[in-house]
Amino acid sequence: MKKRTIFPYQSQELNTIFEEAGNNAKVMCIPIDYAKKEHVVMFCNGHGNILRKPFPIKNSPKGIEYLTQQVLSSCHHRGIDPKYAFFGGEDVGSYAENFINTLRSGGWIVAGVNAHDAKKQRANVQASTDVLDLMGIASMLLNRRANCSPAQTGIYRNLRSLTRHRKKLVDMSTEEKNRIYTVVDQIFPGFLDEKNTGISPFSNSSLYLMADRFSPAQIRRRKRQKLIDTLRRYGTVKPEVSADKLQLYAAHILNTPTEYLSALQISLAQHIKHFKCLQESIEQLEKEMALWLAQTQGAFLTTLRGIGIVLAAGATAEIGDPTKQKPVANLVSYSGIIPRVKQTGGPEGQTRTGKVSKRC
Template sequence: MRLLNGKQGLRRSQFAKEIRGTNLEKVLIVPIDVSKVLQKAMILNYFGESIESAFSFMVNQTGMKVLIDKIERTKSSLQTDKVFIGIEATGHYYEDIVRILMDQGYSVHIINPASTHEERKQHLTYTKTDDIDLYLIAEALIGNKATNSKLNKGVYKQLQHITRARRSEIEKRSRIKVEIRTYHDQIWREFQGFSTLVDGKLKTKSIFSDFWGKASVHILTHYPHASQILDLGEFGLRQLSKEHNLKIRKSAIEKLLYAARESVSKPLEELSSELFLLKQKLKDYEYHTKNINTYEKEIERLFIDTNGLLLLTIPGIGLVTAAEIFCEMGDLSHFTNASQLIKKAGTNPVIKQSGPGAGYAGRISKQGNANLRRAVYNAGRSLSVHNGALKPFATRLKDKGKKAGSVYIAMGNKLLKIAFAMLTKEEPFKWDNPEYNYKEEVFKKLTLPLAA
């Protein structure tokens, strides 16, 4: 059991420690199924027998009193020693219940929805009712499949809110980018790139290296049609670049004019609806971009007062990624080793073994914090390219035939181990490159001054 606890992470050792030496006849299990408005719970003994059938309650003063009174009455009448509460992590609706019950001194264990899903598959039941869900939550808890009950607080929670809000804005802007390209494709498709035949081979050229750069977006906004570019001409484009500091290179001007001359777009007057929609989407793009910039400033303001700043000493890790990893990991005093963080992220490989062989590592479990998992993957991808100290690790994996996604996950897991050591020891990233200076690495990633 001890070996299994080490492999599975902190959650199992916590539950085992709490239940060890307890008379199982005197243990109550309280599964709670959470929704936005009405919650359901039941009270069982450790062997899955119903003591109090399913009942509903709301997350308010009256509702929580109903839940706690039922638990206490049952506990008193059966003279039980311990109560274990299992609650499925549904959105953010479960957090107030966890906080209130923990303040009352109950042992609360959070169940990942993936665990109850696996329980459903094991029982070969595809029926979904509230009562069945409660039994599945109870089975997951009894089977030691709960995570720990620690909710992020303080700066961890604040950063979590802001970084997740920024991520939401990024996703919204990404969808808008696709729509902008689609609408402009109907107006002047060659602007996004034009093809030429060179010695019988097709070659595609982009006008701007960054389609979402300042110069490209300015032209999309004010001169979206080929005829407008031709009206400006070379002299007009140079003046435009100078007036608005667009820094349009000579080669870009030549490609713009070539693409405009070769365009077979409809006349400007026949594209009124497309131009209207493009204009609106560009406004949306600007709105979300401003939001993202505002969020990033607030993230930096909160982050620079934490020891998470040490993560910025790692080449290849930017401010937002560092903040995401820091807040999603949470208080590291809740963990005893980095493997538990990997388990929390759900980036631990699922081991497949049968017979005398050593087995093999399959896909990652994904039974963890999806936000931490995404941040770890993105960090792994960046480190594989931009961190000279860790890049050889990625190269070795690629030489072994590992696919890019697997390399990024492995690199991300390596980062979690490094981050755990750095933050617990309060030490910067170590690299024997004489050109590397950890203080300079931090300062170049910040816009706000650091406190002395």
């Protein structure tokens, strides 16, 4: 059970290490300044005394092997039990994730500290060197202001990766839509307005027409019956009405100069291909998200009206395993669904309750 303390941001895992060791001199803290090729490492004890000056470690299997050998050797030399040794560094970048995961899989405790808070602990806030960074990280670790548990692990981490990747693809798809709108407005102004043509924008019918030598003249030259058959084949609800409306509209707009039309058509066709590719990728990711979501408690969210696979997967991925998260009060505050309260002047002082945050 988590202990109540006036230091809510201290790591319970690090507190346990210091308590079980019984003496800060019997604790080894190993701050790491992560980098892409070579990390910088330092050894110090629980009192903050430097046991080994900063030295480089390769971001490779050999680097991890050498580091663990040095830690074990230093612990043996100073009579420190290796179970009271722990690593820590600023929030790790993608280039060092495998390094950290390998250490954790070896049974070592690896803590993460907030980079902004670690900067405040440096002796010189204005300057930035590997040694100064390590001192700031070490100070945070010895004050036990760190997080030893990754936000998400296992299924929840995989689900978070998929949901965030999907979000990026949706953003790219939106950007591609805007580019398509720009080109279409030059070739066939108003085509992507359903009121003008009777065809839903970015439907299968509209995408097919835009990808094939698209222009008002080409639409006018199409035989009515063939155009109707095409629209019906690609899912248009009322193909006859849409075909008549489209050809009528095509006859009453300004045409692009012939010398520019070919280049615009090629550009539009490539944008359409890219857009379709993004849509296929998004659909595939949503299927994978559904499979991972089904293995979590978050699957029950889909039983609520208005919550589908995407929303349920996103919420579940960001919250993580509910059995390993902070109290519900912290989660409610983070979600922004409770008002901000301000109170001063003693127990009988006036309490002011603000509005609910807009983060939700």
